Amino acid sequence: MNSAVYFLLLMLPLISAQITRWGPCPTPRLQPNFNLERYLGKWYEIEKIPTFFAQGKCDEVNYSLRNNDTIKVVNSQMFQGNYRYIEGTAVIQNTRQPAKLGISFSNFTPYSTYWIVSTDYTSVAIVYSCTDILHLFNYQYVWIYGRSRSLPAMKINNAKKMLRKEGINVSKMKRTDQNCNTDQADRVAFC
Template sequence: MSAVYLLLLLLPLVSAQTYRWGPCPTPKVQPNFNLQQYLGRWYEIEKLPASFERGKCIEANYAVRKDGTIQVLNSQFYKDKVRLAEGTAVVQDPREPAKLGVGFSYFAPYSPYWILTTDYASLSVVYSCTEILRLFHVEYAWILSRTRFPPTETVNYGRQLLLNEGIDLFRMKATDQMGCKDN
């Protein structure tokens, strides 16, 4: 019975997220992923809802630090201000370099950040999933581009890839990239 109470307490926290019953799916990731080619700026084109991303002009910039970790610098325009969030990404298993772990706090474990596909020049499709008590999972998905306004067919390709991997896109929504300056 205590698991039910815990679940009821957690539900408001995930209301701005996408959650589904059961364990996380395990989609295929980019084979032969090359981190060096992935570095740089990516613009968020579409996403599953995320409470930490409510603004517009959302982008992420990836760079290698001297210690070998990856600096993740996310920015968005929210409530009339540019908001920045700096995190760290690591390759957790060198045999699967497209499965990164990302953290924005020293006190929390790394969250999965799996690159399902990328051509490094125009498209990246990213998925993240965390199980809660094996009862349900919270998932995120992003379609990213090197440009704020990629061709429709590029975005449709990313959406289809997510659908083929069994990821429900019912709540997927476009990110507003209109009127943005480089953050």
């Protein structure tokens, strides 16, 4: 048990912005009959639980299929005047549950949960991720995405209501600044 406490103390700086809760991860209901083909393309981050790895503005994610049936995921953002991006890979880990994706941004890390809670494919998507640490505690990420840089307040409120109904804490969600011109910025890879 002492090693778990030390591990928690080491992880605190990394998880301070996320929602951290005792116990295992919640298991929300996910998008029924999820259709990956309709989900592919560009999504703009509207709101999220802040993360240590994405602290810029104008965050976007673009999904496309690769020839090997994996999903290419390119996350991008403006940070300190530069357009930064990182490429990762997502996979459907169980064809009977296609809304449960696994995602990784390194060949050396396992796939993290990346679940599509809900989407209408044309305007809004809600994505949830949770990491369980030894069944003692978990830390959660939540994103609300839109096909455009803004969503009506009613859609955002409905998304948060759905998340709360599934037992997911949305109290730390913050609006993403989507006011920038990414076409004029220098492009650099995430470090």
